[in-house]
Amino acid sequence: MLKVIVADNYEEVSREAFRIVKETVKILPEPVLGLATGSSPIGLYKKMIADHNAEGTSYDKVRTWNLDEYIGLPRSHDLSYWTFMHENLFEGIDIPEENVHVPCGDTEDPETECAKYEESLKDVTIDLQVLGIGADGHIGFNEPGTPFDSLTHVAELAEQTRRDNARFFENDIDQVPKQAVTMGLGTIMRARKILVIATGTNKADAVYGMLRGPVSEDCPASILQNHEDVTVILDKAAAYRL
Numbered sequence: 001m002l003k004v005i006v007a008d009n010y011e012e013v014s015r016e017a018f019r020i021v022k023e024t025v026k027i028l029p030e031p032v033l034g035l036a037t038g039s040s041p042i043g044l045y046k047k048m049i050a051d052h053n054a055e056g057t058s059y060d061k062v063r064t065w066n067l068d069e070y071i072g073l074p075r076s077h078d079l080s081y082w083t084f085m086h087e088n089l090f091e092g093i094d095i096p097e098e099n100v101h102v103p104c105g106d107t108e109d110p111e112t113e114c115a116k117y118e119e120s121l122k123d124v125t126i127d128l129q130v131l132g133i134g135a136d137g138h139i140g141f142n143e144p145g146t147p148f149d150s151l152t153h154v155a156e157l158a159e160q161t162r163r164d165n166a167r168f169f170e171n172d173i174d175q176v177p178k179q180a181v182t183m184g185l186g187t188i189m190r191a192r193k194i195l196v197i198a199t200g201t202n203k204a205d206a207v208y209g210m211l212r213g214p215v216s217e218d219c220p221a222s223i224l225q226n227h228e229d230v231t232v233i234l235d236k237a238a239a240y241r242l
């Protein structure tokens with residue numbers, strides 16, 4: 001079942017998302033969170049840190065698995081997703097480092113890394129998976145055409161994705177890696193609950209495809225119509241085609 005919340009602005013979107021994350025972290029004794037990078041969840045992560053500082057919400061027993069990582073960037077690189085997660089969330093909360101999982105893209109053998117990452121999730125069920133959505137409907141780095149039953153794999157980034165992400169790489173598309181390790185659509189669909197955050201008019205077509213389009217590999221996010229517990233939080237701009 002898909003539930004859609006349209007909020008007034010990014011602040012409200014982040015507040016709604018935080019409410020759901022906090023509930024999961026508070027209720028479950030050993031919560032497992034699936035986490036995403038990108039601009040969309042930054043407001044949520046800021047609220048998690050502020051709440052940890054103000055209310056003492058603890059992440060001591062929380063384990064996290066991130067969706068994806070660029071291939072070819074060392075973890076220490078400013079723009080690796082490992083660095084993004086540490087700077088935007090992990091350093092601000094009390095999660096033990098050994099509870100954090102981000103795929104490693106700095107490897108000669110990404111296929112083995114994919115298999116290891118999937119294996120690390122074998123006996124784990126993600127309680128709440130946070131997702132952004134790409135302008136072409138990708139989730140994680142599962143670009144259009146990715147099989148619905150895919151597991152963690154090496155993904156080729158679509159041209160549009162590399163253009164969109166160039167803003168982080170000095171607006172130079174040539175600096176954007178061409179491949180990534182990503183959880184597959186099958187991996188993502190195993191999560192108990194999924195939370196999608198999307199804002200801005202450039203996401204409106206992808207949001208429409210996700211919610212109203214046919215369930216098709218042409219729009220990877222449309223697979224979420226087959227999941228039983230998805231909440232989509234949008235601002236008005238991202239929701240305008242609905």
Ligand code: GLP
Nearest residue numbers: 036038039040132133134140141
């Ligand atoms: C990136 C990431 C996705 C992210 C999406 C949207 O390429 N791989 O996990 O959700 O694109 O990013 P943003 O939130 O910055 O718009």
